[in-house]
Amino acid sequence: MPQRAGWTAFVWALLSGLGIPIVLSRCGGHCGSCGQCAPLIASIPVMLIVLARRRAWSLVKRLLASVLPK
Amino acid sequence: MSLRVFDAIARHKWRYVAFAVGFLLLVEPFAWLVKFAYYLQDSPASASLHKACFRMPIDWLLSGEFGRFAGRPFVVLFLAGVLGTAFLLGPVFCGWLCPVGACSECLSRLFPRKGQLDLSKRVNPASLRYGFLTAFALLALAASLPAITWTAGSEVRESGSRPIATRQARNLAESVGVGGVCCRYCPSSVFQRLVSGVADPSKLTYWHSGAIMTLGGWLVIGGILWKGGRGWCLYGCPLGAVANLFHWVGAKMGLSWKVVHDSSKCNGCGECKKLCPAWAITGGGDVVDINRHTCNVCLECTKSCPNKALTYARI
Numbered sequence: 001m002p003q004r005a006g007w008t009a010f011v012w013a014l015l016s017g018l019g020i021p022i023v024l025s026r027c028g029g030h031c032g033s034c035g036q037c038a039p040l041i042a043s044i045p046v047m048l049i050v051l052a053r054r055r056a057w058s059l060v061k062r063l064l065a066s067v068l069p070k
Numbered sequence: 071m072s073l074r075v076f077d078a079i080a081r082h083k084w085r086y087v088a089f090a091v092g093f094l095l096l097v098e099p100f101a102w103l104v105k106f107a108y109y110l111q112d113s114p115a116s117a118s119l120h121k122a123c124f125r126m127p128i129d130w131l132l133s134g135e136f137g138r139f140a141g142r143p144f145v146v147l148f149l150a151g152v153l154g155t156a157f158l159l160g161p162v163f164c165g166w167l168c169p170v171g172a173c174s175e176c177l178s179r180l181f182p183r184k185g186q187l188d189l190s191k192r193v194n195p196a197s198l199r200y201g202f203l204t205a206f207a208l209l210a211l212a213a214s215l216p217a218i219t220w221t222a223g224s225e226v227r228e229s230g231s232r233p234i235a236t237r238q239a240r241n242l243a244e245s246v247g248v249g250g251v252c253c254r255y256c257p258s259s260v261f262q263r264l265v266s267g268v269a270d271p272s273k274l275t276y277w278h279s280g281a282i283m284t285l286g287g288w289l290v291i292g293g294i295l296w297k298g299g300r301g302w303c304l305y306g307c308p309l310g311a312v313a314n315l316f317h318w319v320g321a322k323m324g325l326s327w328k329v330v331h332d333s334s335k336c337n338g339c340g341e342c343k344k345l346c347p348a349w350a351i352t353g354g355g356d357v358v359d360i361n362r363h364t365c366n367v368c369l370e371c372t373k374s375c376p377n378k379a380l381t382y383a384r385i
Contacts (some may be wrong), residue, residue, distance in 0.1 A: 006197040013201020021209055024255065
Protein backbone atom coordinates (compact mmCIF):
# COMPACT_ATOMS: atom_id res chain seq x y z
CA MET A 1 0.00 0.00 0.00
CA PRO A 2 1.64 3.30 -1.02
CA GLN A 3 2.17 5.75 1.83
CA ARG A 4 0.30 8.48 -0.01
CA ALA A 5 -2.80 6.29 -0.32
CA GLY A 6 -2.66 5.81 3.44
CA TRP A 7 -2.70 9.55 4.07
CA THR A 8 -5.49 10.07 1.54
CA ALA A 9 -7.58 7.45 3.35
CA PHE A 10 -6.79 9.13 6.67
CA VAL A 11 -7.94 12.54 5.41
CA TRP A 12 -11.08 11.02 3.88
CA ALA A 13 -11.94 9.34 7.16
CA LEU A 14 -11.15 12.47 9.16
CA LEU A 15 -13.34 14.69 6.99
CA SER A 16 -16.25 12.25 6.87
CA GLY A 17 -15.89 11.53 10.59
CA LEU A 18 -16.14 15.25 11.30
CA GLY A 19 -18.79 15.93 8.69
CA ILE A 20 -21.29 13.15 9.33
CA PRO A 21 -22.00 13.96 13.02
CA ILE A 22 -22.27 17.68 12.21
CA VAL A 23 -24.67 16.99 9.35
CA LEU A 24 -26.71 14.67 11.56
CA SER A 25 -26.43 16.72 14.75
CA ARG A 26 -29.89 18.24 14.42
CA CYS A 27 -31.47 14.99 13.27
CA GLY A 28 -33.66 13.56 15.98
CA GLY A 29 -33.71 10.26 14.20
CA HIS A 30 -37.52 10.39 13.97
CA CYS A 31 -37.78 11.07 10.28
CA GLY A 32 -40.00 14.04 9.69
CA SER A 33 -38.36 14.75 6.36
CA CYS A 34 -36.49 17.79 7.69
CA GLY A 35 -33.79 17.23 5.08
CA GLN A 36 -30.84 17.48 7.49
CA CYS A 37 -29.46 14.21 6.23
CA ALA A 38 -29.87 15.13 2.53
CA PRO A 39 -26.19 16.05 1.99
CA LEU A 40 -25.15 12.78 3.57
CA ILE A 41 -27.54 10.71 1.49
CA ALA A 42 -26.60 12.68 -1.64
CA SER A 43 -22.93 11.98 -1.01
CA ILE A 44 -23.47 8.19 -1.26
CA PRO A 45 -24.06 8.05 -5.06
CA VAL A 46 -21.23 10.57 -5.57
CA MET A 47 -18.91 8.34 -3.56
CA LEU A 48 -20.03 5.24 -5.46
CA ILE A 49 -19.41 7.01 -8.79
CA VAL A 50 -15.95 8.11 -7.63
CA LEU A 51 -15.13 4.58 -6.51
CA ALA A 52 -16.53 2.98 -9.65
CA ARG A 53 -15.30 5.47 -12.23
CA ARG A 54 -12.27 3.43 -13.30
CA ARG A 55 -14.35 0.30 -13.75
CA ALA A 56 -17.08 2.29 -15.52
CA TRP A 57 -14.54 3.89 -17.85
CA SER A 58 -13.01 0.55 -18.77
CA LEU A 59 -16.52 -0.80 -19.44
CA VAL A 60 -17.27 2.13 -21.76
CA LYS A 61 -13.97 1.54 -23.59
CA ARG A 62 -14.75 -2.16 -23.96
CA LEU A 63 -18.22 -1.40 -25.28
CA LEU A 64 -16.86 1.15 -27.74
CA ALA A 65 -14.20 -1.28 -28.89
CA SER A 66 -16.81 -3.92 -29.55
CA VAL A 67 -19.12 -1.52 -31.43
CA LEU A 68 -16.64 0.57 -33.44
CA PRO A 69 -15.03 -0.95 -36.52
CA LYS A 70 -11.35 -1.86 -36.14
CA MET B 71 -22.79 -21.91 2.97
CA SER B 72 -24.00 -23.84 6.00
CA LEU B 73 -20.88 -26.02 5.82
CA ARG B 74 -18.75 -22.87 6.04
CA VAL B 75 -20.53 -21.83 9.22
CA PHE B 76 -20.17 -25.24 10.84
CA ASP B 77 -16.53 -25.46 9.72
CA ALA B 78 -15.78 -22.10 11.32
CA ILE B 79 -17.46 -23.09 14.59
CA ALA B 80 -15.81 -26.50 14.70
CA ARG B 81 -12.37 -25.07 13.92
CA HIS B 82 -12.49 -22.43 16.58
CA LYS B 83 -15.28 -23.35 18.99
CA TRP B 84 -13.84 -21.56 22.02
CA ARG B 85 -14.09 -18.25 20.23
CA TYR B 86 -17.81 -18.76 19.72
CA VAL B 87 -18.18 -19.77 23.35
CA ALA B 88 -16.40 -16.50 24.23
CA PHE B 89 -18.86 -14.57 22.03
CA ALA B 90 -21.72 -16.07 24.04
CA VAL B 91 -19.93 -15.23 27.30
CA GLY B 92 -19.41 -11.63 26.12
CA PHE B 93 -23.12 -11.37 25.36
CA LEU B 94 -24.08 -12.72 28.78
CA LEU B 95 -21.62 -10.44 30.57
CA LEU B 96 -22.55 -7.18 28.90
CA VAL B 97 -25.96 -7.21 27.24
CA GLU B 98 -29.27 -6.67 29.00
CA PRO B 99 -31.36 -8.60 30.12
CA PHE B 100 -28.33 -10.65 31.27
CA ALA B 101 -25.47 -8.12 31.64
CA TRP B 102 -24.03 -10.20 34.50
CA LEU B 103 -20.74 -8.32 34.70
CA VAL B 104 -22.43 -4.92 34.70
CA LYS B 105 -25.00 -6.09 37.26
CA PHE B 106 -22.27 -7.50 39.49
CA ALA B 107 -20.32 -4.22 39.32
CA TYR B 108 -23.42 -2.22 40.19
CA TYR B 109 -24.29 -4.66 42.96
CA LEU B 110 -20.83 -4.08 44.49
CA GLN B 111 -21.39 -0.37 44.10
CA ASP B 112 -24.82 -0.76 45.73
CA SER B 113 -26.39 1.18 42.88
CA PRO B 114 -29.92 0.56 41.58
CA ALA B 115 -29.05 1.80 38.05
CA SER B 116 -30.26 -0.39 35.19
CA ALA B 117 -27.45 -2.56 33.86
CA SER B 118 -26.91 -2.67 30.11
CA LEU B 119 -24.26 -2.49 27.41
CA HIS B 120 -24.70 1.28 27.52
CA LYS B 121 -22.93 1.34 30.90
CA ALA B 122 -19.73 0.33 29.11
CA CYS B 123 -19.80 3.47 26.95
CA PHE B 124 -16.46 4.71 25.65
CA ARG B 125 -17.52 8.23 24.64
CA MET B 126 -18.67 9.56 27.99
CA PRO B 127 -15.33 9.00 29.79
CA ILE B 128 -13.59 10.85 26.93
CA ASP B 129 -16.00 13.75 27.36
CA TRP B 130 -15.40 13.80 31.13
CA LEU B 131 -11.65 13.66 30.60
CA LEU B 132 -11.62 16.52 28.12
CA SER B 133 -14.10 18.68 30.00
CA GLY B 134 -12.26 18.23 33.30
CA GLU B 135 -15.24 16.60 35.02
CA PHE B 136 -13.01 14.08 36.80
CA GLY B 137 -15.47 13.66 39.66
CA ARG B 138 -17.75 11.69 37.37
CA PHE B 139 -15.20 8.87 37.16
CA ALA B 140 -15.63 8.23 40.87
CA GLY B 141 -19.38 7.78 40.39
CA ARG B 142 -18.91 5.31 37.51
CA PRO B 143 -16.10 2.94 38.58
CA PHE B 144 -17.36 0.22 36.23
CA VAL B 145 -16.58 2.33 33.15
CA VAL B 146 -13.07 3.02 34.43
CA LEU B 147 -12.40 -0.65 35.20
CA PHE B 148 -13.92 -1.76 31.90
CA LEU B 149 -11.73 0.60 29.87
CA ALA B 150 -8.64 -0.23 31.91
CA GLY B 151 -9.34 -3.93 31.34
CA VAL B 152 -9.91 -3.57 27.58
CA LEU B 153 -6.88 -1.34 26.99
CA GLY B 154 -4.62 -3.17 29.47
CA THR B 155 -5.30 -6.53 27.85
CA ALA B 156 -4.83 -4.93 24.42
CA PHE B 157 -1.38 -3.75 25.49
CA LEU B 158 -0.30 -7.12 26.89
CA LEU B 159 -2.30 -9.69 24.90
CA GLY B 160 -3.64 -7.82 21.88
CA PRO B 161 -7.24 -6.58 21.48
CA VAL B 162 -8.81 -9.74 22.89
CA PHE B 163 -11.98 -7.91 23.86
CA CYS B 164 -12.59 -6.98 20.21
CA GLY B 165 -11.78 -10.39 18.82
CA TRP B 166 -13.33 -12.60 21.48
CA LEU B 167 -15.88 -10.81 23.65
CA CYS B 168 -17.41 -7.76 21.97
CA PRO B 169 -21.06 -8.68 21.26
CA VAL B 170 -21.43 -5.97 18.61
CA GLY B 171 -18.51 -7.18 16.47
CA ALA B 172 -19.42 -10.82 17.10
CA CYS B 173 -22.96 -10.25 15.85
CA SER B 174 -21.91 -8.70 12.52
CA GLU B 175 -19.12 -11.25 12.02
CA CYS B 176 -21.42 -14.23 12.63
CA LEU B 177 -24.04 -12.74 10.31
CA SER B 178 -21.42 -12.25 7.60
CA ARG B 179 -20.54 -15.96 7.74
CA LEU B 180 -24.09 -16.88 6.75
CA PHE B 181 -23.70 -15.22 3.34
CA PRO B 182 -21.51 -16.21 0.38
CA ARG B 183 -18.05 -14.66 0.47
CA LYS B 184 -17.97 -14.15 -3.28
CA GLY B 185 -20.30 -11.16 -3.33
CA GLN B 186 -18.83 -9.48 -0.25
CA LEU B 187 -16.80 -6.27 -0.23
CA ASP B 188 -13.06 -6.60 0.06
CA LEU B 189 -11.39 -3.20 -0.03
CA SER B 190 -8.18 -4.35 1.64
CA LYS B 191 -6.16 -3.90 -1.57
CA ARG B 192 -7.66 -0.51 -2.35
CA VAL B 193 -7.56 1.30 0.99
CA ASN B 194 -5.48 1.08 4.11
CA PRO B 195 -7.81 -0.01 6.95
CA ALA B 196 -5.45 1.43 9.57
CA SER B 197 -5.50 4.90 7.97
CA LEU B 198 -9.27 4.91 7.81
CA ARG B 199 -9.80 3.79 11.39
CA TYR B 200 -7.31 6.30 12.79
CA GLY B 201 -8.90 9.01 10.64
CA PHE B 202 -12.26 8.28 12.25
CA LEU B 203 -10.65 8.10 15.68
CA THR B 204 -9.07 11.54 15.18
CA ALA B 205 -12.43 12.95 14.11
CA PHE B 206 -14.08 11.34 17.16
CA ALA B 207 -11.49 12.89 19.50
CA LEU B 208 -11.76 16.32 17.84
CA LEU B 209 -15.56 16.30 18.14
CA ALA B 210 -15.37 15.17 21.76
CA LEU B 211 -12.93 18.03 22.37
CA ALA B 212 -15.29 20.47 20.64
CA ALA B 213 -18.20 19.24 22.73
CA SER B 214 -16.19 19.48 25.92
CA LEU B 215 -15.28 23.16 25.40
CA PRO B 216 -18.75 24.50 26.26
CA ALA B 217 -18.70 22.38 29.42
CA ILE B 218 -15.56 24.29 30.50
CA THR B 219 -17.34 27.55 29.68
CA TRP B 220 -20.29 26.33 31.72
CA THR B 221 -18.10 25.89 34.80
CA ALA B 222 -16.61 29.34 34.32
CA GLY B 223 -20.07 30.79 33.73
CA SER B 224 -21.52 29.29 36.86
CA GLU B 225 -18.94 31.16 38.94
CA VAL B 226 -20.33 34.49 37.77
CA ARG B 227 -23.93 33.36 37.76
CA GLU B 228 -26.38 36.09 38.66
CA SER B 229 -28.97 35.21 41.21
CA GLY B 230 -32.05 33.63 39.73
CA SER B 231 -30.92 33.80 36.12
CA ARG B 232 -28.47 32.03 33.90
CA PRO B 233 -25.85 34.23 32.20
CA ILE B 234 -26.27 34.64 28.43
CA ALA B 235 -22.75 33.36 27.79
CA THR B 236 -23.62 30.07 29.43
CA ARG B 237 -26.82 29.68 27.45
CA GLN B 238 -24.89 30.26 24.21
CA ALA B 239 -22.32 27.70 25.24
CA ARG B 240 -25.04 25.11 25.80
CA ASN B 241 -26.41 25.83 22.36
CA LEU B 242 -22.95 25.41 20.88
CA ALA B 243 -22.69 21.98 22.49
CA GLU B 244 -26.07 21.06 21.09
CA SER B 245 -25.12 22.29 17.62
CA VAL B 246 -21.98 20.15 17.65
CA GLY B 247 -24.28 17.49 19.07
CA VAL B 248 -21.68 14.77 19.52
CA GLY B 249 -23.43 13.21 22.46
CA GLY B 250 -26.83 12.87 20.86
CA VAL B 251 -25.41 11.77 17.52
CA CYS B 252 -23.13 9.21 19.18
CA CYS B 253 -25.97 7.60 21.08
CA ARG B 254 -28.52 7.71 18.25
CA TYR B 255 -26.10 6.26 15.71
CA CYS B 256 -24.05 3.97 17.97
CA PRO B 257 -24.28 0.27 16.99
CA SER B 258 -23.80 -0.76 20.65
CA SER B 259 -26.81 1.29 21.65
CA VAL B 260 -28.85 -0.01 18.69
CA PHE B 261 -27.81 -3.61 19.47
CA GLN B 262 -28.84 -3.23 23.10
CA ARG B 263 -32.22 -1.78 22.08
CA LEU B 264 -32.71 -4.62 19.60
CA VAL B 265 -32.09 -7.27 22.27
CA SER B 266 -34.21 -5.40 24.83
CA GLY B 267 -36.96 -5.20 22.22
CA VAL B 268 -36.93 -8.97 21.80
CA ALA B 269 -37.31 -9.39 25.57
CA ASP B 270 -39.85 -6.59 25.92
CA PRO B 271 -41.66 -5.58 22.66
CA SER B 272 -42.80 -2.27 24.16
CA LYS B 273 -39.19 -1.09 23.82
CA LEU B 274 -39.34 -1.53 20.04
CA THR B 275 -40.77 1.99 19.75
CA TYR B 276 -37.12 3.06 19.58
CA TRP B 277 -36.95 1.98 15.94
CA HIS B 278 -36.79 5.34 14.28
CA SER B 279 -35.05 6.25 11.01
CA GLY B 280 -31.66 6.94 12.69
CA ALA B 281 -31.57 3.54 14.34
CA ILE B 282 -32.58 1.83 11.10
CA MET B 283 -29.79 3.69 9.25
CA THR B 284 -27.31 2.53 11.87
CA LEU B 285 -28.59 -1.02 11.70
CA GLY B 286 -28.16 -0.91 7.92
CA GLY B 287 -24.63 0.49 8.15
CA TRP B 288 -23.49 -1.88 10.86
CA LEU B 289 -25.23 -5.15 9.99
CA VAL B 290 -25.93 -4.89 6.26
CA ILE B 291 -22.98 -2.93 4.82
CA GLY B 292 -20.47 -3.72 7.59
CA GLY B 293 -21.79 -7.25 8.18
CA ILE B 294 -23.61 -9.09 5.40
CA LEU B 295 -21.89 -7.24 2.53
CA TRP B 296 -18.46 -7.08 4.19
CA LYS B 297 -15.80 -9.77 3.87
CA GLY B 298 -15.21 -10.85 7.45
CA GLY B 299 -18.21 -8.88 8.76
CA ARG B 300 -16.10 -6.44 10.75
CA GLY B 301 -16.89 -3.27 8.79
CA TRP B 302 -17.94 -1.25 11.82
CA CYS B 303 -15.03 -2.54 13.93
CA LEU B 304 -12.49 -1.72 11.23
CA TYR B 305 -13.67 1.73 10.27
CA GLY B 306 -16.01 3.12 12.88
CA CYS B 307 -15.29 1.81 16.37
CA PRO B 308 -13.18 4.27 18.41
CA LEU B 309 -12.59 1.77 21.22
CA GLY B 310 -11.26 -0.77 18.72
CA ALA B 311 -8.93 1.83 17.21
CA VAL B 312 -7.50 2.78 20.62
CA ALA B 313 -7.16 -0.89 21.61
CA ASN B 314 -5.19 -1.59 18.42
CA LEU B 315 -3.01 1.44 19.07
CA PHE B 316 -2.20 -0.04 22.50
CA HIS B 317 -1.51 -3.41 20.87
CA TRP B 318 0.83 -1.82 18.33
CA VAL B 319 2.75 -0.01 21.10
CA GLY B 320 2.92 -3.20 23.18
CA ALA B 321 4.17 -5.18 20.17
CA LYS B 322 6.77 -2.52 19.34
CA MET B 323 8.04 -2.65 22.93
CA GLY B 324 8.13 -6.44 22.80
CA LEU B 325 5.68 -6.72 25.70
CA SER B 326 2.58 -7.84 23.84
CA TRP B 327 1.55 -11.32 22.77
CA LYS B 328 0.89 -11.22 19.05
CA VAL B 329 0.35 -13.31 15.94
CA VAL B 330 3.74 -14.10 14.40
CA HIS B 331 4.57 -15.67 11.06
CA ASP B 332 7.30 -18.20 10.36
CA SER B 333 8.05 -18.07 6.63
CA SER B 334 10.10 -21.29 6.79
CA LYS B 335 6.88 -23.23 7.57
CA CYS B 336 4.59 -21.30 5.22
CA ASN B 337 3.45 -22.98 2.00
CA GLY B 338 1.81 -19.80 0.66
CA CYS B 339 -1.71 -21.27 0.50
CA GLY B 340 -3.26 -17.93 1.51
CA GLU B 341 -5.88 -19.53 3.79
CA CYS B 342 -5.02 -17.09 6.59
CA LYS B 343 -5.57 -14.09 4.34
CA LYS B 344 -8.90 -15.46 3.20
CA LEU B 345 -10.20 -16.06 6.73
CA CYS B 346 -8.90 -12.97 8.56
CA PRO B 347 -12.01 -10.94 9.47
CA ALA B 348 -9.91 -7.83 10.22
CA TRP B 349 -8.09 -7.69 6.86
CA ALA B 350 -4.87 -7.67 8.84
CA ILE B 351 -2.92 -10.15 6.71
CA THR B 352 -1.34 -8.93 3.51
CA GLY B 353 1.44 -10.08 1.22
CA GLY B 354 1.75 -12.85 -1.32
CA GLY B 355 3.23 -16.35 -1.30
CA ASP B 356 5.16 -17.15 1.84
CA VAL B 357 5.75 -13.45 2.62
CA VAL B 358 3.04 -12.58 5.11
CA ASP B 359 2.70 -9.19 6.77
CA ILE B 360 0.47 -8.83 9.83
CA ASN B 361 -0.94 -5.37 10.44
CA ARG B 362 -0.98 -4.73 14.21
CA HIS B 363 -3.24 -1.73 13.66
CA THR B 364 -6.12 -3.95 12.59
CA CYS B 365 -5.35 -7.45 13.96
CA ASN B 366 -7.80 -8.29 16.76
CA VAL B 367 -6.05 -11.55 17.75
CA CYS B 368 -9.12 -13.63 16.91
CA LEU B 369 -6.61 -16.38 15.99
CA GLU B 370 -8.68 -17.57 13.01
CA CYS B 371 -5.39 -17.54 11.05
CA THR B 372 -3.44 -19.68 13.52
CA LYS B 373 -6.27 -22.22 13.66
CA SER B 374 -6.64 -22.38 9.88
CA CYS B 375 -2.93 -22.60 8.97
CA PRO B 376 -2.24 -26.19 7.83
CA ASN B 377 1.51 -25.94 8.57
CA LYS B 378 1.24 -23.97 11.83
CA ALA B 379 3.28 -21.15 10.27
CA LEU B 380 1.25 -18.62 12.25
CA THR B 381 1.40 -18.72 16.01
CA TYR B 382 0.28 -16.54 18.88
CA ALA B 383 3.37 -15.80 20.95
CA ARG B 384 5.31 -13.17 22.83
CA ILE B 385 8.53 -12.63 20.90
